[in-house]
Amino acid sequence: MTVTIEELPFDAEAVALANEQWGCNCGPAALAAVTGLTLDTVRPHLGQFEEKQYTNPTMMAKALRSLQATWSRLYECPAAERAVDPTYPHRGLVRIQWAGPWTEPGRPVAARYRHTHWIAVRHFRGRHDVFDVNAMEAGGWISWDNWRDSLVPWLLPQVEPKANGQWWPTHCWAVDRIDQAGRYVPPKLRARLEVANKVLAMFASDTRIESRQKGWAVTWTSEIGSRISKQWACRGNDFYPVWNHKWARGGTASIALSQLVRWLRRLPVLPLASWRHWASDKCGLVDPKAVELLRAGGYPEQVNCVLCHQPITGPLDWWHLNDVSGPCCGRAPECRQKGGGR
Ligand SMILES: [Zn+2]
Numbered sequence: 084m085t086v087t088i089e090e091l092p093f094d095a096e097a098v099a100l101a102n103e104q105w106g107c108n109c110g111p112a113a114l115a116a117v118t119g120l121t122l123d124t125v126r127p128h129l130g131q132f133e134e135k136q137y138t139n140p141t142m143m144a145k146a147l148r149s150l151q152a153t154w155s156r157l158y159e160c161p162a163a164e165r166a167v168d169p170t171y172p173h174r175g176l177v178r179i180q181w182a183g184p185w186t187e188p189g190r191p192v193a194a195r196y197r198h199t200h201w202i203a204v205r206h207f208r209g210r211h212d213v214f215d216v217n218a219m220e221a222g223g224w225i226s227w228d229n230w231r232d233s234l235v236p237w238l239l240p241q242v243e244p245k246a247n248g249q250w251w252p253t254h255c256w257a258v259d260r261i262d263q264a265g266r267y268v269p270p271k272l273r274a275r276l277e278v279a280n281k282v283l284a285m286f287a288s289d290t291r292i293e294s295r296q297k298g299w300a301v302t303w304t305s306e307i308g309s310r311i312s313k314q315w316a317c318r319g320n321d322f323y324p325v326w327n328h329k330w331a332r333g334g335t336a337s338i339a340l341s342q343l344v345r346w347l348r349r350l351p352v353l354p355l356a357s358w359r360h361w362a363s364d365k366c367g368l369v370d371p372k373a374v375e376l377l378r379a380g381g382y383p384e385q386v387n388c389v390l391c392h393q394p395i396t397g398p399l400d401w402w403h404l405n406d407v408s409g410p411c412c413g414r415a416p417e418c419r420q421k422g423g424g425r
Pocket of ligand 1: 388389390392412413415
């Protein structure tokens with residue numbers, strides 16, 4: 084039997100620190116737990132949370148969209164007087180309504196909004212679990228029975244002294260984990276990655292650029308059919324990665340790949356003219372469609388010299404010294420003084 088070990092990517096100390104620093108409470112913590120992300124990773128996706136210090140369902144939905152999570156609304160009944168046969172997700176977020184004077188008949192529905200609480204739920208190893216930020220000392224995820232019979236009776240008198248002990252869910256949303264192997268890639272950069280991989284497939288069909296926690300990685304299939312994954316790293320140049328002999332697609336392919344990775348890293352790159360050359364009959368590295376794809380994706384037609392910062396119109400060289408690398412004009416390094424550059 085394969086046992087999936089699911090670690091919570093934060094501990095009690097991280098929650099205490101995040102609470103001190105930006106007010107992290109039940110909503111952001113439940114979101115992080117269910118997606119399998121750290122508190123710091125979800126923080127920029129919380130919208131107005133830091134001003135408001137609460138997470139209403141609209142804000143939670145926005146955060147899920149911002150994280151590009153896979154999720155769906157299973158059950159929503161915010162104005163119910165009690166539990167109305169809710170559908171709990173296999174894995175997901177649940178917003179709990181604590182009952183009290185604010186849920187009495189005749190009270191405006193808005194009165195009850197602040198008396199709510201976010202938890203995450205999951206079926207795990209045949210058990211129904213609840214993640215509650217108040218259970219961090221017990222590991223965060225506890226059994227549903229333990230939550231209902233021990234945590235709630237202990238918690239309620241502290242946070243909701245007027246609560247009557249009843250509670251029910253108002254929202255049940257199914258939410259998937261977000262793969263931790265990858266780093267979160269914002270939509271604009273994701274679009275750029277898609278273009279880069281389409282172009283890359285034209286000259287190395289089994290190779291892909293993928294996002295990793297530590298940065299961009301290049302993956303391809305080895306001779307024996309296994310998948311190889313290497314972090315992009317060059318030594319003493321910018322065009323040939325240290326593992327280039329293993330990838331072995333030739334010098335031009337390596338230079339082209341280096342430009343795609345640099346483009347994703349927002350580093351200076353060779354202009355689109357280089358891709359036109361690589362798409363020409365003479366070179367034939369990529370299909371002419373690559374030039375159009377790159378241009379439409381925002382790849383620069385015109386580039387500036389990394390030394391004098393002037394647009395390069397004439398012959399072009401590549402500069403690489405210390406931390407400065409990229410295309411430079413034919414007059415480098417004299418252009419540095421003449422052009423008034425740094
Ligand atoms: Zn220059």
